[in-house]
Amino acid sequence: MSSEDEPVAAGATTTTCENCDDLGWVCENHLDRPWDGPRACTCGGAGAPCPVCNVTGEGDVPRMPEGFQAEVDKDGWRH
Ligand SMILES: [Zn+2]
Ligand SMILES: [Zn+2]
DSSP states (O other), rough: OOOOOOOOSSSSOOOOTTTTTTTEESSOOOOOSSSSSSOOOOOOEEEEEEEOOEEEEEEEEOOOOTTTOOGGSSSSSSO
């Protein structure tokens, strides 16, 4: 716990999506608002993959936000 103590913001390229706050998901109704986090959209809309950083091709599964409870994994959303 002592040797891997390197600073994070020391020139390292941090990819931060300003569209979704790097969450990867935005509000379905407002595609420029994060779906979760401090700036989360409060309209109550469903989540949608961020069109900026979480674009997926057909058949691909968009990455889920951390801690996301995948309710889509139960019945729907399967091919
Ligand atoms: Zn919204
Ligand atoms: Zn994004």
